[in-house]
Amino acid sequence: MSKWDVSNFDNWKSEDYPEGAICLEAGNSVQYLTGGWRSDRPVWDENACKHCMLCWMHCPDASIYVSDGKMTGIDYDHCKGCGICVHECRFDALKMIPEADAEGGNHA
Amino acid sequence: MPKVTTLAASGNQMVGEAFRQAEPDVIAAYPITPQTAIVESYAKFVADGRVHTEFVTVESEHSSMSACIGASAAGARVATATSSQGLAYMWEVLHIAAGMRLPIVMANANRAIAAPINIHCDHSDVMGARDTGWVIFFAETAQEAYDNTVISFRVAEHPDVLLPVMTTLDGFITTHAMERCELLDDETVKAFIGEYKPKHSLLDLENPVGHGMFANLGGAYMQAKLAERRALDNAAPIIKSLGDEWAAICGRSFDMIDCWGMEDAEYAIVILGSAAGNARHVARELRAQGVKAGVVRVRVFRPFPYAELAEALSGVKAVAVLDRSDSFGAQAAPLALEVYTALFDAPVRPAIRNYVYGLGGADVTLEILHQVYDDLDKLAAGEANPGLVYLGIQ
Numbered sequence: 001m002s003k004w005d006v007s008n009f010d011n012w013k014s015e016d017y018p019e020g021a022i023c024l025e026a027g028n029s030v031q032y033l034t035g036g037w038r039s040d041r042p043v044w045d046e047n048a049c050k051h052c053m054l055c056w057m058h059c060p061d062a063s064i065y066v067s068d069g070k071m072t073g074i075d076y077d078h079c080k081g082c083g084i085c086v087h088e089c090r091f092d093a094l095k096m097i098p099e100a101d102a103e104g105g106n107h108a
Numbered sequence: 109m110p111k112v113t114t115l116a117a118s119g120n121q122m123v124g125e126a127f128r129q130a131e132p133d134v135i136a137a138y139p140i141t142p143q144t145a146i147v148e149s150y151a152k153f154v155a156d157g158r159v160h161t162e163f164v165t166v167e168s169e170h171s172s173m174s175a176c177i178g179a180s181a182a183g184a185r186v187a188t189a190t191s192s193q194g195l196a197y198m199w200e201v202l203h204i205a206a207g208m209r210l211p212i213v214m215a216n217a218n219r220a221i222a223a224p225i226n227i228h229c230d231h232s233d234v235m236g237a238r239d240t241g242w243v244i245f246f247a248e249t250a251q252e253a254y255d256n257t258v259i260s261f262r263v264a265e266h267p268d269v270l271l272p273v274m275t276t277l278d279g280f281i282t283t284h285a286m287e288r289c290e291l292l293d294d295e296t297v298k299a300f301i302g303e304y305k306p307k308h309s310l311l312d313l314e315n316p317v318g319h320g321m322f323a324n325l326g327g328a329y330m331q332a333k334l335a336e337r338r339a340l341d342n343a344a345p346i347i348k349s350l351g352d353e354w355a356a357i358c359g360r361s362f363d364m365i366d367c368w369g370m371e372d373a374e375y376a377i378v379i380l381g382s383a384a385g386n387a388r389h390v391a392r393e394l395r396a397q398g399v400k401a402g403v404v405r406v407r408v409f410r411p412f413p414y415a416e417l418a419e420a421l422s423g424v425k426a427v428a429v430l431d432r433s434d435s436f437g438a439q440a441a442p443l444a445l446e447v448y449t450a451l452f453d454a455p456v457r458p459a460i461r462n463y464v465y466g467l468g469g470a471d472v473t474l475e476i477l478h479q480v481y482d483d484l485d486k487l488a489a490g491e492a493n494p495g496l497v498y499l500g501i502q
């Protein structure tokens with residue numbers, strides 16, 4: 001899918017970089033997984049959720065999955081565990097748990 | 109053949125004319141003495157409909173360079189002008205312009221830096237920006253300020269360079285004094301400069317790119333800086349070949365250094381900018397008395413012409429390096445530091461004395477330049493100490 005081959009990035013020499021170290025492909029941060037930065041993770045309770053979209057609006061990393069106007073889950077590949085969604089949720093549908101306690105968590 | 113108009117003009121006026129002929133897409137500028145007439149004249153070109161430039165008036169020099177950076181990343185040909193405190197105020201963004209490899213052309217009217225407050229000529233402002241990654245030209249005359257500015261656009265936009273260029277002229281001395289100048293016709297100059305085709309424009313919606321990226325711990329950052337160093341080194345042969353191309357059009361030679369009497373000189377002055385004329389005048393008087401005096405004027409300070417300078421000074425008994433700024437705490441002032449470096453590997457090194465002169469517009473009289481050559485005679489004979497002297501007051 002990528003039109004800019006960065007597969008050998010770690011071995012690039014100075015002449016391999018575009019002038020000014022510009023990024024030749026916009027929007028490629030989706031390829032950079034940041035989930036490993038988390039120490040705590042938000043966990044979603046589907047039954048308590050009213051799909052008000054407050055979490056979606058406030059998430060600074062676009063890590064709330066939404067489909068057809070309904071929340072469908074959390075993108076743990078990019079969620080950094082900031083907890084803003086939990087803070088904003090009015091219906092106790094989101095809570096933070098230590099990453100170590102999560103199934104398949106970073107510290108499992 | 110190009111059509112030439114002979115006119116009486118100041119350096120500022122000639123830089124304004126060069127800008128008009130290059131017709132940047134964007135000029136973002138803030139007025140500061142003694143540069144103001146450059147952007148003032150350009151504002152009139154815009155108001156009179158003679159150019160199609162977006163002229164952005166900003167609230168500070170930090171903003172003017174920031175606006176230039178944005179416009180250049182967007183793919184525009186960009187120019188601006190500043191001086192002294194304005195250049196100092198731009199300092200953090202000067203690095204960004206070079207690091208992002210943006211071909212911005214900026215004229216600088218060389219002026220002292222406060223404190224004490226002073227609006228007159230010296231090179232303290234430019235020397236404060238010498239390590240920011242910009243190509244730096246020093247003009248001696250209004251004519252040369254024009255030539256340098258025209259060439260600046262080609263150097264900056266050259267695909268093997270892609271760096272900002274500072275085209276400097278001495279405040280009040282070159283910016284304001286009227287000289288006999290030759291202005292080439294617009295068609296010739298526009299053909300020489302050519303059209304700017306940005307490699308990666310932010311406004312190219314078909315090929316979206318990101319400018320001003322983060323470079324992670326060490327590796328990528330160092331690689332980008334190495335690329336920047338190489339680009340500035342690349343500029344040297346490109347400046348020379350463009351200088352030859354320009355010389356073929358207008359008949360005025362352009363080289364990294366300008367030598368007078370250096371074929372057989374025993375005593376030489378190395379200098380930047382407008383005071384070179386007085387140095388040559390004194391050297392000419394001394395030649396009439398049988399003294400083999402010469403003058404080397406450095407025209408391009410970055411990339412610095414080390415090999416050319418070493419070649420020019422080979423065979424000289426004693427050298428006076430005249431600096432119009434100081435590097436406090438260093439053994440020598442900025443130009444002298446470069447001359448020491450250039451001569452370090454020379455098989456026979458001449459005696460060197462460093463003079464700081466003309467700070468804050470202090471007069472550079474023929475008398476004190478005679479004093480310099482007299483000192484060199486004593487220096488070569490081992491009767492004077494090398495080291496740094498504030499000329500005329502010490």
